[in-house]
Amino acid sequence: MVEPRVLNSSEVPVTSKRLPVLFLDDIVLLPGMAAPVELDEKAQAAVDAARTSAGSELLIAPRLEDRYASYGVVATVEQVGKFRGGTPAAVLRTGVRAKIGSGVTGPGAALWVEAEPVPVSKPSAATRELAAEYKKLVVSVLQRREAWQVIDSVSAIDDPGDLADTAGWAPYLSSDRKRELLETPDVEARLRLLIDWTRDFLAESEVSEKIEHDVRESVEKRNREYLLREQLKAIRKELGEGEADDKDDYRARVEAADLPDAVREAALREVEKLERAGDQNPEAGWIRSWLDTVLDLPWAVRTTDSTDLEAARAVLDTDHHGLDEVKERIVEYLGVRARRESRGLTTVGGRGSGAVILLAGPPGVGKTSLGESVAKTLSRKFVRVALGGVRDEAEIRGHRRTYVGALPGRIVRAIREAGTMNPVVLLDEVDKVGSDYRGDPAAALLEVLDPAQNHTFRDHYLDLDLDLSDVLFIATANTLETIPQALFDRMELITIDGYTANDKVAIARDFLLPRQIERAALSPGEVTVTEDALRLIAADYTREAGVRSFERLLAKALRKVALGTLPATVDAADLKDLIGRPRFTPDAAERTAVPGVSTGLAVTGMGGDVLYIEASLLPGDKGGLSVTGQLGDVMKESAQIAISYVRAHAGELGISPEQLDHPIHLHVPAGAVPKDGPSAGVTMTTALVSLLLGRTVRAEVGMTGEVSLTGRVLPIGGVKQKLLAAQRAGLTEVYLPQRNEPDLDDVPADVLDALTVHIVSDVREILDTALDDVLVAA
Numbered sequence: 001m002v003e004p005r006v007l008n009s010s011e012v013p014v015t016s017k018r019l020p021v022l023f024l025d026d027i028v029l030l031p032g033m034a035a036p037v038e039l040d041e042k043a044q045a046a047v048d049a050a051r052t053s054a055g056s057e058l059l060i061a062p063r064l065e066d067r068y069a070s071y072g073v074v075a076t077v078e079q080v081g082k083f084r085g086g087t088p089a090a091v092l093r094t095g096v097r098a099k100i101g102s103g104v105t106g107p108g109a110a111l112w113v114e115a116e117p118v119p120v121s122k123p124s125a126a127t128r129e130l131a132a133e134y135k136k137l138v139v140s141v142l143q144r145r146e147a148w149q150v151i152d153s154v155s156a157i158d159d160p161g162d163l164a165d166t167a168g169w170a171p172y173l174s175s176d177r178k179r180e181l182l183e184t185p186d187v188e189a190r191l192r193l194l195i196d197w198t199r200d201f202l203a204e205s206e207v208s209e210k211i212e213h214d215v216r217e218s219v220e221k222r223n224r225e226y227l228l229r230e231q232l233k234a235i236r237k238e239l240g241e242g243e244a245d246d247k248d249d250y251r252a253r254v255e256a257a258d259l260p261d262a263v264r265e266a267a268l269r270e271v272e273k274l275e276r277a278g279d280q281n282p283e284a285g286w287i288r289s290w291l292d293t294v295l296d297l298p299w300a301v302r303t304t305d306s307t308d309l310e311a312a313r314a315v316l317d318t319d320h321h322g323l324d325e326v327k328e329r330i331v332e333y334l335g336v337r338a339r340r341e342s343r344g345l346t347t348v349g350g351r352g353s354g355a356v357i358l359l360a361g362p363p364g365v366g367k368t369s370l371g372e373s374v375a376k377t378l379s380r381k382f383v384r385v386a387l388g389g390v391r392d393e394a395e396i397r398g399h400r401r402t403y404v405g406a407l408p409g410r411i412v413r414a415i416r417e418a419g420t421m422n423p424v425v426l427l428d429e430v431d432k433v434g435s436d437y438r439g440d441p442a443a444a445l446l447e448v449l450d451p452a453q454n455h456t457f458r459d460h461y462l463d464l465d466l467d468l469s470d471v472l473f474i475a476t477a478n479t480l481e482t483i484p485q486a487l488f489d490r491m492e493l494i495t496i497d498g499y500t501a502n503d504k505v506a507i508a509r510d511f512l513l514p515r516q517i518e519r520a521a522l523s524p525g526e527v528t529v530t531e532d533a534l535r536l537i538a539a540d541y542t543r544e545a546g547v548r549s550f551e552r553l554l555a556k557a558l559r560k561v562a563l564g565t566l567p568a569t570v571d572a573a574d575l576k577d578l579i580g581r582p583r584f585t586p587d588a589a590e591r592t593a594v595p596g597v598s599t600g601l602a603v604t605g606m607g608g609d610v611l612y613i614e615a616s617l618l619p620g621d622k623g624g625l626s627v628t629g630q631l632g633d634v635m636k637e638s639a640q641i642a643i644s645y646v647r648a649h650a651g652e653l654g655i656s657p658e659q660l661d662h663p664i665h666l667h668v669p670a671g672a673v674p675k676d677g678p679s680a681g682v683t684m685t686t687a688l689v690s691l692l693l694g695r696t697v698r699a700e701v702g703m704t705g706e707v708s709l710t711g712r713v714l715p716i717g718g719v720k721q722k723l724l725a726a727q728r729a730g731l732t733e734v735y736l737p738q739r740n741e742p743d744l745d746d747v748p749a750d751v752l753d754a755l756t757v758h759i760v761s762d763v764r765e766i767l768d769t770a771l772d773d774v775l776v777a778a
C-alpha cells in the first residue's frame, strides 16, 4: 500500500480542461491519494493518452451501473509497469475533484471528457468545527488500530476538504460510500456524512469489541479452568487420590447408591441442577455438600439385632457392677420390643408405648455407659447426641439449605455417624434442653421420638423423609423436673440413684482400676491398689453419687505411680502423697455444734446431698421471719409453716413467749444453688426449736419430711438418694416420714445396716429425740 500523500489545496489547478477518462470498477479514489491500478485495454488507452499530453493527466471516474458519474478526480500517471503476474498497471496520483462535463472524441483510442475542477473556497467557521469534530473521530478510530503514524499525518491536515478526502483510505467505508463522498463537492455536507458514518462505525466497533472481548475472556477462562482441572487431576494422581475424579461424578454415584426411590429422584434433580450450574456457580458448592450428605447416609444399611435376652443380660453384667433392677428393666424392655417387632407392631404409637428409655440419675452413675452396653447387647451401632445447652430448634432439625453455612441437624448427623438406620442413639441430658426465640428443640425432639411420626422425620437441611422408626433412642437426664412434660410422657423412666460405698469400691476394683491401669500404660501385675485405699477415696476424697471423681482420682494416682518404681502397692497411707489430702471429712459435728443448726437430706441434680439449715435470733422486738439462701416459693412457705407451728406449740415445747418477740433469720447455706421443695419442713422446724431452746441438734442425725401446720410429717421423694447421701456424709441416724417406709425396700442393705432409720408421723417425735439434752450457755 502506498502511504497517503496529502495534497495541499494550493496545489489544485482550477481551470477546466479536456482529459482522457479512466473508469474504475472496484476501487474508488478520492483526491489526495496514490494507488496502483490494473489496466485493461481501455484503461491502457487512457493512460497512454495521458502520457502523451503535457502534465500526464487523466480523469478518474467511478463506473456506475445506471449513469455516468458527475464527479471524478484529476490524476497524474506516476509510473507504468506490470504487476507480478504480468498484468499491465500504472501508479496514479489523484489531485483535485472535478465535475465531469461532456465527452469529446480523440485524440487516440481513449475517451476524453471536459473536466472542471471544483473550486476550493475558504472554509467557514462551521466547516472548521465539523472538521475538528471529524478529526477527533478519525483519531479515535486510528487509536483503536494503533496507527500512530497515520494519526500524525491526519492531525497535520489543515484544510477541511482535504481532511474529508482522506476518507478514501478508510477501510471501514464501503466503495458506495466513498463514491457518495466523491459526488459530494460541498465540504460541509461531506464532513457531515463522514461524521455520521464514523460515529456509527465507532459505536458498532465498540459493541463488537466488547462481544469479542467477552468471548475471548470466556474462552480463556474455560481454557484456564480446563488447564487447572487437568493439573489438579495430575496432582491428585501424584498424591494417590486418583479416585477424586469419580467422586465428582455425582450422577454415577447417585445411580450406583442404594437409595429409596424418592431419595434417588430428589438427588437426581439436584445432580441436574449441578450439571446445569457449572462449577463457577456458588450454588454448586451447596448442591455438592447436600449430595454428599445424602450419599453419606446409610439409607439401606441395617444391622441385625441379636435378640437373645440371656446374652443381653450377660453383656450388661460384664460391663456394669450392680444395678440389678436397672439391668432387669432394660432386658424386659428389649424383650417387649423384640416381641412387638416379631408381631409387626413396630409402628404402634401413642403415649406410654414405652418408645424410649429414660435413664435418670446423678452424673457418673453409668447412664452413658449403660446406653453403650445396650447397643452392644443388640449388636447395634452406638451414637451419642449431646443435648446439654441446646436452645435452637435447628440444632435438632437442621437449617434450611438457603441458610449460609447450613448443616443437617444432630439427628441426621448421628445417623450418618452411625452408618446404619437402626443404631442406638443416646440423647444425653434431655433435661438440659432449653427453648428460646430460636424455636423449641423439645418439640422437634418429640417428633423424633414419636413412633407415629418418626418414620417420616424431616430435617430442614435434608428436606427428605428419613425413617427413624428403627432407631432405638435412649435418653439420659440428671433431674426430671426440667424435662418438658410432653417429652417425659413418651419415656419409660428408669432411675439410677447412685452407689453405696461398697458399690463404689467394687466398681473401682473391677471396672475403673483395670481401665485406668491400661490408660496409664501399666500392666495389671504392676500395681495393686488395696481395698482400704479404695474405701478411703470413696469416703473422704469424694462425695458424689456416681464414680466420676473417683475414676479421675484413680487415674491421677496411677499416673504418679507409673513414674516411680514398679511393681507398687497403693495403700490408704500412700494416698496423701499421690492425690493430696482428703477433701471431704464428716463436718456434721462441726456444723451442728451450736443451737439453731439442723441437718437435712435433699436431692439435687447431682444426686442426694446433706444440707444444713441455720436459724438465728436478731435483735428487736417486732417478731417476723426473714429467709435467705436462694429458696424457692415452696421452701419459703415451709419456713412460714415451721414458724407458725413453733408459735402455736411454744408452750408445750417449753419455749418462752419473749423469745418469740425477736425477729428470726433462717438461712440455707450454699446460696449459689437454688433449692426448693417442701421436704425441708422437719429440718426447719427442728432448727427453730433448737435455736429457741438453746439445745444443739445431735450431730449424727439427718432428717427429711414435709410438715403440716398441725405438725404432721408428710411423705417426700428420693428416699434412696437421700439415705445414700446420709451414709456418705457419715450420719448414722435418719428420720423419715412414716408414709415413706415402703421406699426402704429400694435402699441397699449395706446402707440400711449403717443407718438407724426412725419412722415418724409427727414432728414432735423428732423434736423429742433429736436434740441434745445439754443446755448450752448462751
Ligand SMILES: Nc1ncnc2c1ncn2[C@@H]1O[C@H](COP(=O)(O)OP(=O)(O)OP(=O)(O)O)[C@@H](O)[C@H]1O
Residues within 6 Å of the ligand: 319, 320, 321, 322, 323, 361, 362, 363, 364, 365, 366, 367, 368, 369, 370, 476, 478, 507, 511, 512, 546, 547, 548, 551
Ligand atoms: N455400675 C457400674 N459398673 C461399672 N462401671 C461404672 C458403673 N457405673 C458407672 N461406671 C463408670 O463410671 C464412669 C462414668 O459413667 P458415665 O459416663 O456413664 O456416667 P453418666 O451417668 O452417663 O454421667 P453423665 O450424666 O455425667 O453423663 C464410666 O466410665 C462408667 O463406665
